[in-house]
Amino acid sequence: QECGDYLLEALELGRLVRAGEYVQVMAPRHMGKSSLMARLAEELRAEDHHVAVVDLTQVGARERPDDLGRWFYSFAFRLIRQLRLKVDLQEWWQDKAVLTNRQRLTELYWDLILESTSGPVTIFIDEMQCLDNFPGVEQLLASIRAAHNARAAEPGRPGLVFVVLGMSVPEGFDA
Numbered sequence: 001q002e003c004g005d006y007l008l009e010a011l012e013l014g015r016l017v018r019a020g021e022y023v024q025v026m027a028p029r030h031m032g033k034s035s036l037m038a039r040l041a042e043e044l045r046a047e048d049h050h051v052a053v054v055d056l057t058q059v060g061a062r063e064r065p066d067d068l069g070r071w072f073y074s075f076a077f078r079l080i081r082q083l084r085l086k087v088d089l090q091e092w093w094q095d096k097a098v099l100t101n102r103q104r105l106t107e108l109y110w111d112l113i114l115e116s117t118s119g120p121v122t123i124f125i126d127e128m129q130c131l132d133n134f135p136g137v138e139q140l141l142a143s144i145r146a147a148h149n150a151r152a153a154e155p156g157r158p159g160l161v162f163v164v165l166g167m168s169v170p171e172g173f174d175a
Contacts, residue, residue: 013163014040017122020159022148026128026168033165037124040163050113050121052082056130068136072101075140076108079123085116101136105143109160110150120159128166 013036016023025033041051059075073093080089092112096104113121125144131137144162151160 014043017044017161017163020120020151020161022144022161023163025163025165029167033167034126037126037163037165041122041124044120044122048119050083050117050119051124052079052122053124053126054078054082056125056127068101068139071136072105072139076105079108079113083113083117083121085112087112087116100139102139102143102146105140106146106150109143109147114160120161122161122163124163124165126165128164129168130166 013023013025017040025036027033037053041053044051054075059071059078073089076093077089080087089112092108093104096107099107131140144164147160148162
């Protein structure tokens with residue numbers, strides 16, 4: 001679901017996430033996107049969901065964009081840390097060195113995250129606008145799309161849901 005000039009109401013966002021839907025929340029600055037995300041993340045944790053919140057301003061600040069592999073590893077590291085998984089990410093990442101960054105992330109979602117958790121997993125990706133003009137944005141989005149689409153092939157697995165949040169600027173306005 002995509003949100004245009006307004007935010008999805010908290011109940012609607014919660015309903016979509018609990019139903020396993022991919023959700024994209026794009027709105028102007030200071031409209032409450034991060035607060036909405038934080039409240040829902042807290043609710044989901046209370047319901048025994050595994051929740052990761054990745055702020056892309058933290059991922060992109062250091063590793064941008066000269067070494068895409070390092071950026072993707074940093075993203076993966078934050079996911080694993082947020083989910084509090086006890087896995088050797090560095091060894092796993094090196095073992096998957098023959099894969100593209102997109103393929104590594106897709107495998108990470110299925111091989112590490114879902115195999116190391118029980119119950120639904122929700123991944124919030126905040127500040128998506130930070131990836132404007134970032135050369136790896138298509139690979140990141142493709143990994144999310146692949147993971148979401150793969151759910152149909154494995155209906156018995158716990159859910160993996162992505163919520164992408166970012167700033168949008170109304171047409172005709174500068175940020």
